[in-house]
Amino acid sequence: MNDSPEYLKKRAFFDSLLTIYGRKPVLEALEDHNLPVHKLHLADSNRKDQLITRIEQLASARNIEIAHWDRKGLSRISKNARQDQGVALDLALPHYGSAETFLETPQQKPFELLALDGITNPQNLGMIIRSACAGGIDGIILPRKGCAQVDPLVIKASVGTLFKTRILRCDQLAPVLEKFAIKGARVCALSSHAKDTLRTIGDEKPTIFVLGNETHGVSTAVENVCTHRLRIPMQNGVESLNVAITAALISFRHQY
Amino acid sequence: MNDSPEYLKKRAFFDSLLTIYGRKPVLEALEDHNLPVHKLHLADSNRKDQLITRIEQLASARNIEIAHWDRKGLSRISKNARQDQGVALDLALPHYGSAETFLETPQQKPFELLALDGITNPQNLGMIIRSACAGGIDGIILPRKGCAQVDPLVIKASVGTLFKTRILRCDQLAPVLEKFAIKGARVCALSSHAKDTLRTIGDEKPTIFVLGNETHGVSTAVENVCTHRLRIPMQNGVESLNVAITAALISFRHQY
Known part of the structure; x- marks a missing residue:
């Protein structure tokens, strides 16, 4: 078992990640400035509606990294292709471990x-x-x-x-x-x-x-x-x- | 205000009535012998399915009065024509008042x-x-x-x-x-x-x-x-x- 301080720190960080999905929940999370956001994931196939535009604006205003994926790549991240609506967000929650x-x-x-x-x-x-x-x-x-x-x-x-x-x-x-x-x-x-x-x-x-x-x-x-x-x-x-x-x-x- | 003992008794009885509706809830209530049932109401238009047949059997086995109504009459009793499914039941609940x-x-x-x-x-x-x-x-x-x-x-x-x-x-x-x-x-x-x-x-x-x-x-x-x-x-x-x-x-x- 690798228990170097470097490794433990990395593990603790990955333990703290919570991936949420769906346009409305992701937008609400981005609007809440108390939530530490790690990364935004978008499917290339997304039709640009009002919610997507607002999500992109907020992410760029908050300097949040954006990853682009094909439909399959995104569903591997959301783990819920049916309900992700082409959008997922990694939160780095301090209380999540x-x-x-x-x-x-x-x-x-x-x-x-x-x-x-x-x-x-x-x-x-x-x-x-x-x-x-x-x-x-x-x-x-x-x-x-x-x-x-x-x-x-x-x-x-x-x-x-x-x-x-x-x-x-x-x-x-x-x-x-x-x-x-x-x-x-x-x-x-x-x-x-x-x-x-x-x-x-x-x-x-x-x-x-x-x-x-x-x-x-x-x-x-x-x-x-x-x-x-x-x-x-x-x-x-x-x-x-x-x-x-x-x-x-x-x-x-x-x-x- | 009429407060003869006769009137008060009648009023207390009517206060204790709870009308439920829907085939499944009515059937479940009839199957529970702890529930004091006052009267069963059926719409004439009911198609006789398994549930209705079982409801009629139980009511007759328990000697419960059955009233027959046209669709409109029944919905006046259930107060929910959309969901009553042609069936209503008056319970006389001792704890209801x-x-x-x-x-x-x-x-x-x-x-x-x-x-x-x-x-x-x-x-x-x-x-x-x-x-x-x-x-x-x-x-x-x-x-x-x-x-x-x-x-x-x-x-x-x-x-x-x-x-x-x-x-x-x-x-x-x-x-x-x-x-x-x-x-x-x-x-x-x-x-x-x-x-x-x-x-x-x-x-x-x-x-x-x-x-x-x-x-x-x-x-x-x-x-x-x-x-x-x-x-x-x-x-x-x-x-x-x-x-x-x-x-x-x-x-x-x-x-x-």
């Missing part, structure tokens, strides 16, 4: 993270990010496999909070959570069938709260590496909560 | 209600009902004007909790909230611009939490009759929460 790097970095106080296991609805993902950010969670582990990915729908549902939230990427969730557990973090699966309640968890140790799929809950592979199972007590015989509501109740529990 | 009647009825302990002011998104309405029910709120005031109404989308988003939640109907919100305030209840507008936080409100007095429109917040007419303004403290410069998240944080604040 890898779960492994976070794990290796000494933290000043016991952290609290959410980890998402099979959250497939973009609306829910956006709402989770918004609520967790407002509640002050330290980060959200979002695996590349099995979850909705950050796309224009998610950005919209997050109402601007995506860019303020530490998003920690990994390929698969179970192996990463296992490493966190070995390093001493509590890894807690939320499940309505659990015996213990959320209240039993204090804030003296680093803790990861794992939220499972909207229908099937936390997967077996992930549940096997969890050190705790927790539920939120419910009244009136209600059996489950929307996953974004659960994320909010966890994130806000010290705050209000 | 009028806000005025609730106000006149002595309560054993200080109650906590939500009041909805201009919640127009059915998905949000369903999620509010689900979270409030799970959090143990005593009821939800839902005005007939300016809010999404209980329809199949809302029933679906409430995931079965609509039928367990006390829904209190009124025509307009402001006059009813004013009466609650005169009777000594705290009427609290949730607003991200408020000075006081949710935490400042104890549970020693009856309290109504007013949730405003997804974009514009609590309306001026309603805000004028509120006795308190409250906010939920947020981190990271986040400016607002989804209204269903706010409902959950309020409803669960004593519970977990």
Whole structure:
């Protein structure tokens, strides 16, 4: 493994890149001067409408590098040929990184993270990010496999909070959570069938709260590496909560 | 005003009626033997498909009165000719009533209600009902004007909790909230611009939490009759929460 300072710096930079696509989302991102933009990608086939003209103007006013591609080249970058509308934008988000790097970095106080296991609805993902950010969670582990990915729908549902939230990427969730557990973090699966309640968890140790799929809950592979199972007590015989509501109740529990 | 016991009983019964429509929602309601059904309404023009046949079978097995109508008559009952699919069902929900009647009825302990002011998104309405029910709120005031109404989308988003939640109907919100305030209840507008936080409100007095429109917040007419303004403290410069998240944080604040 190459761990020269040069290599690590480069890796951290590439970990921080988020590629968004679609004319409206890209335009909105360029208009927000708080967002550090790395590069704009345009398809040669683009018909010049008002949005494209405005996008090009903004990029040149902000001195942003523009790369031109044929249709195929662009879809390799956007990874969504159907919805990219010939436009993609690399953001270099300071709060965007890898779960492994976070794990290796000494933290000043016991952290609290959410980890998402099979959250497939973009609306829910956006709402989770918004609520967790407002509640002050330290980060959200979002695996590349099995979850909705950050796309224009998610950005919209997050109402601007995506860019303020530490998003920690990994390929698969179970192996990463296992490493966190070995390093001493509590890894807690939320499940309505659990015996213990959320209240039993204090804030003296680093803790990861794992939220499972909207229908099937936390997967077996992930549940096997969890050190705790927790539920939120419910009244009136209600059996489950929307996953974004659960994320909010966890994130806000010290705050209000 | 007629307030003979006979009349009051009849009024309470009609207040408790909720008419739902659409073949799938009606079938699901008939299959749930916990739901007290008052009457089934069918349009004469219905093509007999599998769903209609099953609906008729269930209604006759449960000894439920069936009324037959022409297309126009049915749409007067469903109030949604576009989506009723020729089928409507009156439920007589024990937890469904009028806000005025609730106000006149002595309560054993200080109650906590939500009041909805201009919640127009059915998905949000369903999620509010689900979270409030799970959090143990005593009821939800839902005005007939300016809010999404209980329809199949809302029933679906409430995931079965609509039928367990006390829904209190009124025509307009402001006059009813004013009466609650005169009777000594705290009427609290949730607003991200408020000075006081949710935490400042104890549970020693009856309290109504007013949730405003997804974009514009609590309306001026309603805000004028509120006795308190409250906010939920947020981190990271986040400016607002989804209204269903706010409902959950309020409803669960004593519970977990």
